[in-house]
Amino acid sequence: MQGWVTEHHPTRDGLTACVQCGLCLPVCPTFRLTGRETASPRGRIQAMRSVDEGQASVDAKFEEILDFCLGCRACEPVCPGMVPYGSLLEGSRAEISAQRPTAYRRLRRWVLGRVVPTPALMRILTVVLRILQRLHLIRLVPGRFRRSLSGLRPLDHAPNRVDRESDEPGGIGLLTGCIQEQWFPEVNRAAVELLRNAGHEVSIPATQTCCGALAAHDGHAEVAGRLGEANDRAFAACGTIVATVAGCSAHLVDRHGDGAADITAVIAAAIDEGRLPMLPRSGQKVVVQDPCHLRHAQKSIRPQRLILEAAGLDLVELDDAGMCCGAAGLYTILQPEASAELGRQKAGRISELGPELVASANPGCEMQLRAFLGEGYEIRHPIEMYLQALRRHG
């Protein structure tokens, strides 16, 4: 039986760390949807281990089992064996790409490796989307893209992006994010303003590129490696790399450890240390939605809450143990049905709670929530809410 063929394959140590206890089953969204071991973390690890032990190969079934995984990593924090599931998954996907190179996968590699990281191309795409949005023609977009795109914020005619600078980089280096900088420029702007207010030196290195998270999750390890190296050079002079997208920051933290952070961690630290103020309570309620890449991948729950409290808001918890909203990077496009079901469930729980203000620290989640919550909800990044409150109080 054909085993692994790349150097990226899941490690033996990672696989044997799993004692098959099953404690990860109930937190896994795909297990919850199906009740099946073939859609559970334990089952997926066992599938990988079967290949590792020569009892199975990277065949169509293996691909199906691994493709259905969201990569939400909810299985990690509950795992007493500390199984590094995220890296096992990336390794398995890299093997699938290498051993089962379909045209669709190759197309995705090209898009994630060449198109998404090229700002000029993304700008053209954004202009097209803006025109569709204005003319209410998003409904003409092919099915699986339509729903996600219907969750976009209104795209600005002349977006005030934070510009990548050519000056000497240093201090905190802001990773602008390929999609974030085009579709959610307000978040990066808020980040820069707050970081500077908090006394940080901020630079936005001109030669930066995509962090490679989407490519890594989709099994294009070489592409992710290439992008990662380019950023290593671009951010070499910076103390810390900070991203405003949870998916990007999780990937950077895996790569750089303490040398990288999510914006929420940095802003929360500034509030903790008194470099940014706690603002008076407004009595307004906000539902906190935890992006998986903060809550599970970075085990970060407190910072986003502290920021919202500092903004004077009253927190309303979703109390669903951080169940994924179904956005999960490319998942909306690759597994539209499961993604939609999770989106509906999440929206259902939010609408039961009442408040129409929802905080989410990840653009993918924001789009998914807007697509399923529909009209009447305001969904923003916590730092945007904080900045708004800060301005209100002068």
Place this chain on the structure above:
Amino acid sequence: MAAIAELRDLLGSDRVLDDPLERRLYSKDASLMRGDPVCVVFPGDAEQVSAIVRIAARHGLPVIPRGAGTGLTAGASPMTGGIVMSMTGMNTIEIDPDNQAAWVGPGVINLDLSKQARPYGLHFAPDPSSQSACTIGGNLANNSGGPHCLAEGSTTSHVLGLEFVTADGQIHEVGGLAPDQPGLDLRALLVGSEGTLGIATRILVRLLPIADDVRTLLLDFPSVEDAARTVSDVIAAGMVPAALEMMDQRMVMAVENWLGAGLPTDAAAVLLAEVVGSTATVESEASIIAEIGRSNHARNVVIAVESEDRELLWKGRKSAFGAIAQLAPDYYLHDTVVPRTRLVETMAGVYEIADRHDLTMLNVFHAGDGNLHPLIAFDSSDEDVARRVKLAGEEIVDLCLSVGGALSGEHGVGVEKRDLMPSSFSALDLDAQARIKDVFDPDHLLNPAKVLPQGSRCFDFGGVRREVPEGAWV
């Protein structure tokens, strides 16, 4: 295969899995033993369960019910091949707050039931450490217990009735809300039968009111004996705390490494105790337990009041088994019960056995009812180690039986301890049990070759192997 085609016709092809990789993911539970099923099926109701059993019977295929597969004795491992029947799809919950009861599907997850019951001020008392994952069907089949069963009793005290399917495909209902059911109490027979007598398709459970107030205590001791003596003294003082749990030093270190809950890693043993009731009761009981602990040389006593702090203490205890994964690739766990009065000497004996075989032994257990879980962490790829683990395991069981203990506290017998049954039951006892099996399931279709060793019927009683089956270490 003809049986698979019939099953597909019945359930739809989406609910019958037979790809080799899919079958492999259902080849074992959380134990070390693996079988190879013909296929996996997902019934949606009792009628489908019945129809599946009839198809299986026609083709002579065994049926192995499976809940969440957290069992530790290969109860849900298809050791004889056959059809694995996953109950996860049968997971409805109907709460009857007036009668403090609920009808639930067997696939309902234990903790989900308590969460759903919380708005009514109720909860399901049995709380195995695996409660976030394991199913009520699995709890019923293994008569599972948990830290809080010390005061409330194990699953059997909380199952009022059930609907089940027998090997001939008939659907029966036993028990009910009325406290004293007429006729034989078949309910009690089904609970703990590990899927060998019938397949539970609906379960009527008792729900208990959530306690007004709770205190969780953490006591740490300079020696295991001091901790064990504290347990005996607490019970002797006439108290039945809601829970009384012990972890030894190695176990605390493994858990702490994962959790960072601030557990004392330099203590030889820690006790976790919980008292529930009115605020006045819990305060006085907590202080009595603290006092008893101190008189037995407890170095430190922490009393957690806030639910967050209490949950953190419990999280450590409940993750103990998994935390072993950091020490070695495999673990072998025993589940025996000894009289509480013999706890101290048994513990000493268990450590002595591990030392003699040069094995890493950790202990975590329900001290209050003398339910030991000595756990050996090892690497099964080393054959010599695997051999010593097996020897030590047998010696531990013998030791526990020799002080008047029992074979299985709560995890069931399954395959793991099946061939040790003759050391705790007489030939006559085993014969009686085998006859019951024959009445319910004459052709041995339901979870066959579990619980009762080959040759339990008196006339063929004889060469009973005392061996953990081949493949126990993979």
